[in-house]
Amino acid sequence: MIKKGLLLIALLMSSSVVFGQKKYSELTKEDYLNDFDILINIIKNQHPNPFRSINAKEFDKKVVEIRKNLEENPSYATFLLSNPIPLIHDAHSSLSTDTTIFEDFTKETTFFPMNTIVYEGKVFVNQHNPNIPVGSIITSVNDVNSKSYLDRINVTTDGQIVADDAKDFSFYVSLMNPGAEEYKITYQDSLNAVEKKEVTIKSVNYARNYYNVQKAILPVDLISYSYGIYGRKLNDDTYLLTIKTFAFSEEFAYQKLSSFFEKLNADGVKNLIIDVRGNGGGYLSNIPLFYSFISQEKVFKNSYRYATKVVDINVRENLIDGSGRQYSDMDIKNMNNFMYQRYDKSEVPGDEYYYGNNRLDESYVENYPRDRYYFEGNTMLLIDNNTVSAAAYFASLFKENKRGMIIGQETRTCSNFTTASWFINYKLPNTQTVVDLPRSEVFFNNLISTREGCRGVLPDYSVDESAFYKSLIKEEDPELTLALELLKRQLQEPELKEP
Known part of the structure; x- marks a missing residue:
């Protein structure tokens, strides 16, 4: 997936001006092909496990096809469409367009006339x-x-997920x-x-x-994107807690959650709907903190393990930090030392992984206690194709602990592992496109799986096409509407649980 630079506030804040870089109008066929080839080299040699879901031969075959199309139709639009990253089935690897070049491109092209x-x-x-x-x-x-x-x-x-x-x-x-x-x-x-x-x-x-x-109608709930964590009352018995990111500091997250759950319990609320649709993830260490407010167990398991096949910086050219500065040899040496101090080579014959040791995550707590303001009532979870990374881990914990019904669509990242850790960036020299790659896989619940595919967290109930259309016309939230309908059914059919 391409991240459009003009819309990325974070990139606008962090990108530095590169003097002497080419303008959009100066980009040539050779520039596009050169950046494409550099990108392929980065994927092959720096991704922690590029051929988990596609073998190298099949990858090369598809790359030849994509490159041929770019060669025959050299343009910025074709370059964006020629992104090979989706071939490796890793939702955490992506491209971000350069803000200046993308802006110039948008001024010289046209767009589809409606959302x-x-x-x-x-x-x-x-x-x-x-x-x-x-x-x-x-x-x-x-x-x-x-x-x-x-x-x-x-x-x-990730894996075999279709989104x-x-x-x-x-x-x-x-x-x-x-x-x-x-x-x-x-x-x-x-x-x-x-x-x-x-x-x-x-x-x-x-x-x-x-x-x-x-001006799009869906999604209906936009206010939660401004707050990140937003709780509100739906009726006397039901509250909604929307979480759009897990990237807050632990102190801020706890302040927001404890205040919300204290009021929830004081009001005698019976039902809680948690919405993590469109949640792009955040800190894994935050997931058990959030889950601790709904855990039915006094202590629950919070297990994950880091693993990678690539501990060295193998591709040094075009490597940049968050401000766009090129890494020096000393920077790269320090990055390599960081990995070698925190990852140990497997001693199992045939196992190509390096596994994270105790130094890697000082915030890791395996046996996590539930919070004093925990909610023990009926709980539902809303997920969709844009629930990714740490948010998928939250959904995985929710499902594994049988905490309640899950409504929506399959998460876009795996239910048993993710690649969200220690990201590195490369800036392609001609188009100035930024390549964002993780450095490690993270396996949930100590389930180390080297199988090619994976599936995301699957919902118990999904909105059918007819109900989706009806919600769109009525400008209602389709998944939330279904959740409320299921709650009504539970009152009439107390035995109605997860299917």
């Missing part, structure tokens, strides 16, 4: 607009069916139709409509595209 959302392989209109009714299903664009577009959009996921609903259809269709002056759109104006209609709409500039994104 959309993908659900169960269908593309729904997700914005009020004068041309197509909200909820309409787009079946083709410029005589190419929507499925063909979706198949070409690569989303970085089609995380695909940004509007943005990638824009890349696949660079500079289009208009879009011929075929659509059905309702979920069950038989007749297909057609409309031709002029493309929009990036400013309008950005506006369209902000």
